[in-house]
Amino acid sequence: MSKLRRIISRLQPMGRATPAVALSHDADRHAAAPAERRATFAGFAWMSLAVLIWASWLVLTSSGRTTALSVVDLAAFRAVIPAVLLAPLLWRSRDQIVQLGVKRGLVLSAYGAPFTLLVGHGLGYAPVTHAGAMVPGLMPVFAAVLAYVFLGQRLRKRTALALMLVLAGATTILTGAGLPLSAQGMGTGHLLFLLGALCWACFTVTLRAYEFPAVLATAIVGAVSAVWLLPLWIALDLSNIGAAHWVDIAFQAAFQGIISGLISMYAFSRALRLIGGRASVLSALTPGVATLLAIPVLGQVPQPSDLLALVLVVAGLVIWNLGPKTT
Secondary structure, X not given: OHHHHHHHHHHOOOOOOOHHHHXXXXXXXXXXXXXXXXXXXXXXXXXXXXXXXXXXXXXXXXHHOOOOOOHHHHHHHHHHHHHHHOHHHHHHXXXXXXXXXXXXXXXXXXXXXXXXXXXXXXXXXXXXXXXXXXXXXXXXXXXXXXXXXXXXXXXXXXXXXXXXXXXXXXXXXXXXXXXXXXXXXXXXXXXXXXXXXXXXXXXXXXXXXXXXXXXXXXXXXXXXXXXXXXXXXXXXXXOOHHHOOHHHHHHHHHHHHHHHHHHHHHHHHHHHHHHOOHHHHHHHHHHHHHHHHHHHHHOOOOOHHHHHHHHHHHHHHHHHHOOOOEO
């Protein structure tokens, strides 16, 4: 009997599975397909939530300026609340934070209060459409320059094309298509948006270079911002909380501190884990979503030149996120 088995095994083609094994593999693939589809759907859902929050931040930060709250109040909410909620994580990771160093910690924190103050004040001069195109649009441009200078990373040809499209969109906004920038103060808003994008890029490049966990980086950003912002906030009496309605205070505190500061980060992290690089492609929709939200919420209807700039920026961001950026 053993000889018969050996003969049969020799007659089978090498590498070909028996019918039973093949049927087993097919069953496993069919069983895994629904789970994979569910994971993909969940990944896109998480990323859609992140994009909605990012776009809403621009709109609701602009809206917050119409209340009694000051931009410094909004920046304090966005810094202090995550720092308090993530204080246990900061304590457990204190050795890792010490290794990061003061300089790198300060560079990371540029995405905290400095970013909020710059973009928040800029929204008082220029519409959300301009902020949506310039802030998330120009951040990769600044990040590419910083990565080239400090990390020695070179750009691929496709990425250079993407950056050219983004710059073309930003230039369309900066030229204003005949708008009297000096009369409307938009030039000031655009400058603040540029600086805000630079702050975001500093955070992004530092995070990429030192591979810090996103949650811990968020906690550091909030804590460092709170350390220098809170004394100024109190000592210089920069807060208008006393004059604001409690509904406005509660809403902006919840949105700036929890939804924007924590939930968006968790949603983006979950999306990256479930669908990988496809999540980054969806992030290119942020300027367009912000523009659409600003129409009903703020009554800001984009001009034709703004729409052209938006198309150029979104196209550039899609190309930017489709493949490797550097060599």
